[in-house]
Amino acid sequence: MQEYIKINNHYIDKLLYNFICEDLSNDTISFDDSFWLTLSNNLSSLEKKRKTLIKERENFQDKINKWHIENKINFFNKEDYKNFLYKIGYLVPEREDFKIKTKNIDDEVSSIAGPQLVVPLLNARYAINAANARWGSLYDALYGTDIISNKGKLKISNNYNHNRGAEVIKLAKNHLDKYFPLAGYSYQDVKNIEIIDSKLSFFTSDSAIVKLANEKQFIGYIGQKKSPDEIILEQNGLKIRLQIDKLDPIGKSDNFNLKDIKVESALSVIMDCEDSIVSVDTFDKVSTFKNWLGLLDETLQVQISKNQKSFIRKL
Structure with a gap:
């Protein structure tokens, strides 16, 4: 049974709470109750905006559904449909062409040609192999x-x-x-x-x-x-x-x-938390976060058995 810790009007899974307060805290930064209170207050302040945006999206969808129902017997006219989407604000006029001028991008991503790997971060062995593939x-x-x-x-x-x-x-x-x-x-x-x-x-x-x-x-x-x-x-x-x-x-x-x-070799790695794995519940998320932390502080390792021999795979 899951245990929760109440912070203001929010409930934090104890497994996640302990990971952040114990595993992430170190001599440089400490995640104490002030962190959770600040997070809770920020979430509360953004709740009204979140609900407004969701309501706006629901209104768009209602209008689009109504248009399709009212025009289901008519031959689909692309221009009519496009004009309708502009009218309700779902589409907006295109701006003039512009160039993206993002600065301070690592050369491995912006200018050097080479492979990029994608691996499930939940699998420690795959993550270590990918990091070592540099x-x-x-x-x-x-x-x-x-x-x-x-x-x-x-x-x-x-x-x-x-x-x-x-x-x-x-x-x-x-x-x-x-x-x-x-x-x-x-x-x-x-x-x-x-x-x-x-x-x-x-x-x-x-x-x-x-x-x-x-x-x-x-x-x-x-x-x-x-x-x-x-x-x-x-x-x-x-x-x-x-x-x-x-x-x-x-x-x-x-x-x-x-x-x-x-x-x-492999210049960069996407440590995937969403596509090649489905890290949804608290246990999976915390396991994923722990692997990420292990990569950052270079402590991640896993024991592998092959041909009746065991060895440690690490960074």
């Missing part, structure tokens, strides 16, 4: 798909296939050569990478120091200038991350210790 491993994509032949020495097996892995690295570096070319060299020739005078410098096997053909593609780095852990490059607004780790099993066997290439 970056995908190029190595994993090449290794696990038929971009590379799955026959002979390159066939996928239960254990790591070193021949297939070598082909993955070869294709990945060809990808770098094509979209992030070096001036006169290939990534296959690189032995070390450093940042010198805020510019990316590649040291080759023949002791040359080369730059990117387009140095504007260098966006930033993580780690030390002489031994960066990650290099961030950009092409057409989309970024890739060269992850360097000489201790990693794959990295230590690479000519410049490249362990993986992360590619920017």
Whole structure:
């Protein structure tokens, strides 16, 4: 049986009340009784306007219903019907063309071309997978798909296939050569990478120091200038991350210790609360809100069992 807490003339489901007062409250903001009183007062002040708008909509519908009844034996005349809708105020004259000038929109939505995912927020596993899809491993994509032949020495097996892995690295570096070319060299020739005078410098096997053909593609780095852990490059607004780790099993066997290439993939996600799920009652809504909160504070996680093994999926 549902329990409610009375605030003025409104009744708040205790489950929702506890979620907001306990889960949402933190050192920065506190949702106490003053919050509920303010909410209740605002709802009361808007009630008259809400009823007026609903009554206006009912009046429109009554007039439209009456028109159809009175004209049911007549051949439908589009212009007559349109004039009628203008007359009752259901339609209004079009204004002059104008441009929407919304400001401060994130590039991921306004200017960068890329996939957008839609997932049910009530499903924590789907929500985590979608959030993590912002970056995908190029190595994993090449290794696990038929971009590379799955026959002979390159066939996928239960254990790591070193021949297939070598082909993955070869294709990945060809990808770098094509979209992030070096001036006169290939990534296959690189032995070390450093940042010198805020510019990316590649040291080759023949002791040359080369730059990117387009140095504007260098966006930033993580780690030390002489031994960066990650290099961030950009092409057409989309970024890739060269992850360097000489201790990693794959990295230590690479000519410049490249362990993986992360590619920017799903730029944005619609965390859906309405279409792919029907979050209506209090329990579903609070469960949905808790997943959203977990995404925001990066605590959302779920245990997954696969092939008789369990692991934690998280951000």
